[in-house]
Amino acid sequence: ILVDSCVGNHKPRPGRPFWNMKTDDTWMRGLAAAGLTVQDIDYVMCTHLHVDHVGWNTRLENGRWVPTFPNARYIFGEREFAYWAAEHARTPNPVIADSVLPIIEAGRAELVQSDHVLNDHIRLTPTPGHTPGHYAVELGKGWTQAVLTGDLIHSPLQARYPELSMRADTDRAQSAATRRRFLECHCEAGTLLCTAHFPSPSTGRLSRWGEGFRFEATAA
Structure with missing residues (x-):
């Protein structure tokens, strides 16, 4: 895949x-x-x-x-x-x-559909805003062990300040709301985030940081 x-x-x-x-x-x-x-x-x-x-x-x-x-x-x-x-x-x-x-x-x-289930281990989750039909890819059987985020989040700065949206987002307000909801869901849950545009190492986990989140990079 x-x-x-x-x-x-x-x-x-x-x-x-x-x-x-x-x-x-x-x-x-x-x-x-x-x-x-x-x-x-x-x-x-x-x-x-x-x-x-x-x-x-x-x-x-x-x-x-x-x-x-x-x-x-x-x-x-x-x-x-x-x-x-x-x-x-x-x-x-x-x-x-x-x-x-x-x-x-x-x-x-x-x-x-953007909530499509491919098999027991791989499913899509809708994450609209960057584009209307954007989806992330969740991995794990029974619980989400990792997520490939696509362009839901472009920079670790957007973890700290989820309301920061990209100029390229189709709907910046929706992008911000989707991002905060996603980060809240996976904060301190042990989920490995596999990002597309972060500097290497681009995988990591989330912890709370004030009203935002901290992306803690890992070698995966």
Whole structure:
């Protein structure tokens, strides 16, 4: 199972020079270092459909975008996909065009509710605000041992001050409310938070800090 696929290669992102038309093998080398090939991935779970979370969903092959992980089912939130598909219909979005729609067209996508249960150990939990259909991925049988947060939280500072929202959030007020509710739920519960944008080490646990929370990093 792979959660979020980063930026990808050969993707035209002229507004983001660092990500534009990358030809970097770092991400694939990281997959190989974990002992995996693209054929080994059974599920690709996209917490949301932003540019830096869907890029390796597809790769360029003979001028066409094809699924990078040929054996995988790609799990898209139904509400998330509907929102971005409607936006794309109004104003074409290259991210949707090259990293999302080819998965739909290849028949590899599953559109699910944001509280979908994949199996006894893996389930989604809705965490809207950063995007309308954003979800986090909970791991653990019977209780939540770890959560992959996606972009619910971008910085340890947002643990201390949950009401700090990102400019990129679709709904900043909802993002703040979702974040506080999530942090309250997992504070001092022993849950391992696996974040997407924190500096390394990016995994850790929460403790109380005044009216906010402290993120205590761990090597996992």
